[in-house]
Amino acid sequence: MSVSRRASLGEVRKFYAELMAAASRSADPRLERIFELVPREAFLPPGPWQINVNHRYLQTPSADPIYLYQNSLVALDAAKGINNGEPFLHAAWIGAVAPQAGETICHIGAGTGYYTALLSMLALPGGTVHAFEIEEDLAGRARLHLEPFEIVSVTHGDATQLPLPPSDLIYVNAGVVAPPISWLQALRLNGRMIFPWRPTEKVGIAMLVTRSKLGFQAQPLMPAWFIPCVGASNVDDCTKVPFGHEAWSVRSVRLVGDQLPDETAVAVYRHIWFSTDQLTPSGTAEGETA
Structure with a gap:
């Protein structure tokens, strides 16, 4: 009779990496490798750990990292409800934005740096990662954890007020009512930004915005709920909010300075608005004639 044995931590991490690769829906073989190589426990407080389920924290039985x-x-x-996010969600996001070697990445809401580290591995060789964290304690811990990752810099501060470098990818891990115009303007051609869009209390959507020659294309991806982003969660500048499933129909983000909101707008803010229309070379709505 064979005797079963407990899987080693290495075996568990390898299977975890396989799960993340599947969740990413990406054919990039690097994703599985980086999830296996970067130890999650190295970016967390000492165990035992508090696991959040349905807004309730449960403590792991021990400090064995296998629970992570x-x-x-x-x-x-x-106490502040700040967590290291769900790996399946982040794997899906990383798969959607497809970080590439040599790219400049901004990670807003970096926490203690786990997902920053994963992004930095995908930017090698030749890339750079700029991590922003508004919580001073978390930023300090991220700076310490990310010391081995030489292409990463960590800034403690409000990324809605600080200048962002020209970026190929902006990866936002805090709920945003409307992204600052400076974030959109920081995107290079073909640059991507992914963020949790929270136009109302009942709406939470991972929104992928891509800058093309025509403007800012938008694609709702999946439900996503994050704590509010300081500096980007003010509803006072909102003059129109989406109703029901309107938020899922967004296909582009427009700058008010370039084009005033029209009947396709589902959400309107001081500097930007969200439209149901695709961007077209003629500038007319998809399906219309000039």
């Missing part, structure tokens, strides 16, 4: 290799929210600051 599941699709779980792990507390970074339980």
Whole structure:
């Protein structure tokens, strides 16, 4: 009779990486490798850890890191509701934005740096990663954790007020009512920005924005709920909010300075608005004639 044995941490991490690669829906073989190589426990407080399920924290039975290799929210600051996010969600986001070698990446809301580290691995060789974290304690811990990742810099501050470098990818991990115009303007041609769009309390959508020669294309991806982004969660500048499933119909983001909101607008803010129309070379709505 064969005797079963407990899987080693290495075996568990390898299977976790396989799960993340599948969740990413990406054919990039690097994704599985980086999820296996970067130890999640190195970016978390000492165990035992607090796992968040349905807004309730449960403590792991011990400090064995094997408990971390599941699709779980792990507390970074339980009192503030700040967690290391769900790996399946981040794997899907990383697959959608497809970071490439040599790219400049901005990670806004970096926490203690776990997903920053993963992004930096995908930017090698030749890339750079600029991490922003508004919580001073978390930024300090991220700076310490990310020391081995030489292409990463960590800034403690409000990324809605600080200048962003010209970027190929902006990866936002805090709920945004409307992205600052400076973030959109920081995107290079073919640059991507992914962020949790929170136009109302009942709407939380991962929104992928891509800058093309025509403007800013938008694609709603999946439900996504994050704590509010300081500096980008003010509803006072909003003059129109989406109703029901309107938010899922967004196909482009327009700058008010370039084009005033029209009947295709589902959400309107001081500097930007969200439209249901695709961008077209003629500038007319898709399906219309000039």
